[in-house]
Amino acid sequence: VxxxxxxxxxxxxxxxxxxxxxxxxxxxxxxxxxxxxxxxxxxxxxxxxxxxxxxxxxxIGPMLVGMDKPVHVLQRGDEVKDIVNLAGVAVVDAQEE
The missing domain is CATH 3.40.50.10750 (Isocitrate/Isopropylmalate dehydrogenase-like)
Known part of the structure; x- marks a missing residue:
């Protein structure tokens, strides 16, 4: 690190x-x-x-850890920026697989 x-x-x-x-x-x-x-x-x-x-x-999140696959959770009331931010995290997770 x-x-x-x-x-x-x-x-x-x-x-x-x-x-x-x-x-x-x-x-x-x-x-x-x-x-x-x-x-x-x-x-x-x-x-x-x-x-x-x-x-x-x-x-940004919530994100669940400790699962076999990454989990990204959209919440009720999330705005477009929240969706974009979480989608960016999901892309990075997918690239690491």
């Missing part, structure tokens, strides 16, 4: 640069995280919806 990866930390620490540099100065990250990994589906859904709706983050 040629990008920084760090271990467990609270979401606000991972996303707020001042918290990351002040209280977690031993982190591998040079700037706030742009990918978050959650412990289960429910936590991930809550987290990404909050980031998307309240934080203005662009959410």
């Amino acid at each position: 040629d990008f920084p990866v760090d271990g467990e930390m609270q979401a606000d620490t991972a996303l707020v640069e001042e918290m990351l540099t002040d209280s977690y100065d031993f982190a591998e990250l040079d700037e706030p995280a742009n990918v978050l990994v959650f412990p289960n589906l429910e936590a991930g859904n809550i987290g990404y919806k909050l980031l998307q709706r309240l934080g203005g983050a662009e959410a």
